[in-house]
Amino acid sequence: MADANDNENDENLETTAGSAGEPQRMSTLGALGIMGEDEPTDAYFDARQAAMSEERKSPGPPLPEGNALASLLAEAAGEDDSPTEVKPPRPQDR
Amino acid sequence: MSIVFYKNISLTDANLGGGTSTVGEPNVANNGDKIFYTGNWYATRSYDGGGSWSAVNPYTTLPKVDGGFCCDQTLIYERSRDILVWILQYIEENGRNTLRVAISPGAAMNNWYWWDFQPAAVNTNWDGEWFDYNHVSTSDNFLYVGTNAFTISTPSRFARSVIFRFPLDALANGSNLDYRTYSTTTYGSLRCVQGARDVMYFASHSSTSQIRVFKWPENTDSVSAFDVNVSLWSRSQPYFSASPDGNNWLSRCDHRITGGAIASDTLTFAWTSNKFDGRPWPYVRVVNIDAANEGLISEPDIWNQEMAFAYPALCPNNRGDLGITLFAGGGAHYPGHVVGVRDTQRGVWDLAASRYGTNGPDDGKWGDYIGILPYSDSGASWFASGYTLRGGSNRTDIEPRVVQFGFRS
Numbered sequence: 304m305a306d307a308n309d310n311e312n313d314e315n316l317e318t319t320a321g322s323a324g325e326p327q328r329m330s331t332l333g334a335l336g337i338m339g340e341d342e343p344t345d346a347y348f349d350a351r352q353a354a355m356s357e358e359r360k361s362p363g364p365p366l367p368e369g370n371a372l373a374s375l376l377a378e379a380a381g382e383d384d385s386p387t388e389v390k391p392p393r394p395q396d397r
Numbered sequence: 398m399s400i401v402f403y404k405n406i407s408l409t410d411a412n413l414g415g416g417t418s419t420v421g422e423p424n425v426a427n428n429g430d431k432i433f434y435t436g437n438w439y440a441t442r443s444y445d446g447g448g449s450w451s452a453v454n455p456y457t458t459l460p461k462v463d464g465g466f467c468c469d470q471t472l473i474y475e476r477s478r479d480i481l482v483w484i485l486q487y488i489e490e491n492g493r494n495t496l497r498v499a500i501s502p503g504a505a506m507n508n509w510y511w512w513d514f515q516p517a518a519v520n521t522n523w524d525g526e527w528f529d530y531n532h533v534s535t536s537d538n539f540l541y542v543g544t545n546a547f548t549i550s551t552p553s554r555f556a557r558s559v560i561f562r563f564p565l566d567a568l569a570n571g572s573n574l575d576y577r578t579y580s581t582t583t584y585g586s587l588r589c590v591q592g593a594r595d596v597m598y599f600a601s602h603s604s605t606s607q608i609r610v611f612k613w614p615e616n617t618d619s620v621s622a623f624d625v626n627v628s629l630w631s632r633s634q635p636y637f638s639a640s641p642d643g644n645n646w647l648s649r650c651d652h653r654i655t656g657g658a659i660a661s662d663t664l665t666f667a668w669t670s671n672k673f674d675g676r677p678w679p680y681v682r683v684v685n686i687d688a689a690n691e692g693l694i695s696e697p698d699i700w701n702q703e704m705a706f707a708y709p710a711l712c713p714n715n716r717g718d719l720g721i722t723l724f725a726g727g728g729a730h731y732p733g734h735v736v737g738v739r740d741t742q743r744g745v746w747d748l749a750a751s752r753y754g755t756n757g758p759d760d761g762k763w764g765d766y767i768g769i770l771p772y773s774d775s776g777a778s779w780f781a782s783g784y785t786l787r788g789g790s791n792r793t794d795i796e797p798r799v800v801q802f803g804f805r806s
Contacts, residue, residue, distance in 0.1 A: 315581065316579075316611075316619060316620040316621060316622060317618075317619060317620075318562070318577045318578060318579045318613075318618050318619065318620060319520065319577060319578050319579075319580070320575065320576075320577055320618075321519055321520075321575070321576050321577070321578060322573070322574065322575045322576070323512040323513075323514065323574040323575075323576060324512075324573055324574065325571075325572070325573055325574075326500070326510040326511055326512050326571050326574070327460075327510065327511055327512070327513070328510045328571075329459075329460075329509060329510075340456050340457065340461035340465045340466065341456070341457075342454060342456055342457055343416065343438070343456055345415065345793075348415070348416050348417075348418070348438060348792065349792070351418070351438065352418050352419070352420075352760070352762070352791075352792045353760075355418075355420055355762055356649075357648040357649060357760070357761050357762060358634075358635075358648070358649060359649045359650075359651055359764070359765060360529060360530070360545070360547060360553065360555070361547075361554070361555040361585070362545075362555075362585045362586045362651050362652060362653035363545070363555055363558060363584060363585010363586050363601065363602075363653070364555060364582070364583060364584075364585055366585075366602055366604060366605065366632055366652065367603070367604040367605070368604060368605055369604040369605035369606020369607060369627075369629050369630075370604075370606055370629075371606075371629065373604075373606040373607055373626040374606045374626070374627070374628045374629040376626050377606065377625075377626040377627045377628050377693055377696070378628055380626070380692060380693045387696075387697050387698045387699070387700065387745075387746075388700060388701045388702070389699055389700070389701055389706075389745075389746055389748055390701065390748075391701060391703055391704055391725070391730065392725055392733070392735045392737070392748040392749050392750040393749060393750060394733075394749070394750045394751070394752060394753060
């Protein structure tokens with residue numbers, strides 16, 4: 304187990320050590336009678352599909368809106384200001 | 398430069414054992430002619446370069462933990478230690494869930510040993526949380542697993558983003574595994590680059606005009622960071638792109654960084670922006686950053702007037718060329734799987750579709766990621782994973798795809 308790290312704000316750049324020990328192996332677990340779960344059914348998969356939200360879980364904390372000044376600075380710094388529009392990708396045979 | 402497909406394979410239910418989802422999340426890794434492929438909710442392997450496939454049931458191949466196998470499988474083949482890495486996520490139960498890091502050495506792809514990681518066992522402060530949304534990357538001597546942690550409470554809230562760093566030698570030897578973690582509650586969905594050597598880089602958004610890039614050298618236990626201003630983009634919800642049948646295939650799409658790579662000292666990060674500033678459909682934001690001077694180089698976004706682009710993943714090949722895989726669709730096109738290469742001489746993306754679908758998802762669910770890795774030897778090609786809907790609009794009509802591609806100058 305790792306040491307607790309209770310300082311995870313944006314200024315924290317420290318990492319934390321942990322140990323997971325030796326790996327588990329099928330031969331050991333098989334001897335103990337620990338096996339995989341039952342094979343799921345189509346009805347189970349249908350339920351899993353239905354249970355997934357149309358909205359994904361949050362990608363993180365609320366993301367601030369950027370500002371136009373920073374954006375302009377970025378455009379000035381970037382050396383590639385040519386249009387980047389691509390053509391619709393065409394299928395290609397092998 | 399033109400894209401060349403060496404393999405462009407459609408996988409069937411017989412290859413997978415069924416269990417497909419429109420939230421497909423496919424990943425692929427190869428070791429020569431041996432190919433391992435995962436997705437929601439299946440796994441399969443081929444020993445003959447994709448000519449034939451044998452289903453590997455992710456529910457029964459390894460022992461059950463917590464509420465059983467969930468999802469979010471990711472793969473990488475690490476050539477220097479000759480190990481296949483398989484990440485599996487298990488369903489939350491009794492206030493926790495498990496990330497499993499499974500290793501199969503050599504070419505067999507069926508001789509697994511593994512370590513399990515539950516949030517509170519990794520850090521006591523993470524009690525009552527569960528891991529979700531995983532990816533995997535390597536540097537010369539370490540494996541990195543990125544994940545988010547959420548609270549068990551209802552509604553479940555974002556708690557932190559975590560990067561695990563594991564020594565490759567211990568993983569390959571199957572010995573005692575000491576590791577380190579970096580975690581942050583301020584930045585979400587940290588994304589590691591593919592192609593790292595002696596420094597791992599990972600990134601997240603600071604705002605819609607700035608990203609924060611983190612550096613973790615192999616020879617230190619500390620992380621440093623720098624900020625890069627980028628051109629404004631839009632994270633507004635919902636993302637929308639209707640396929641010809643009217644189904645919005647981007648209802649689950651958001652702004653997290655899904656692609657990262659380093660090649661020739663250039664860092665590249667990619668994500669999906671909603672429509673913005675003359676770009677009428679969701680599109681792929683791309684930023685190139687000089688790893689040495691930490692400044693923005695260019696922003697070669699992928700967009701056009703007719704269709705949307707989403708869910709990019711990036712990886713350099715073994716010669717330093719930058720490959721990409723993503724989805725394209727909308728307008729006259731049903732969602733299709735696309736691969737491509739950055740032509741640095743001409744300053745353009747060369748893209749080709751492995752296949753377009755015949756339908757959009759009737760429940761609007763798509764994503765949440767696809768994968769790309771270099772071919773396992775020293776060649777210049779990539780393996781990419783994707784999928785389309787063929788012949789119908791629900792999960793049983795999903796056709797996962799295995800693509801090996803390169804380019805011709």
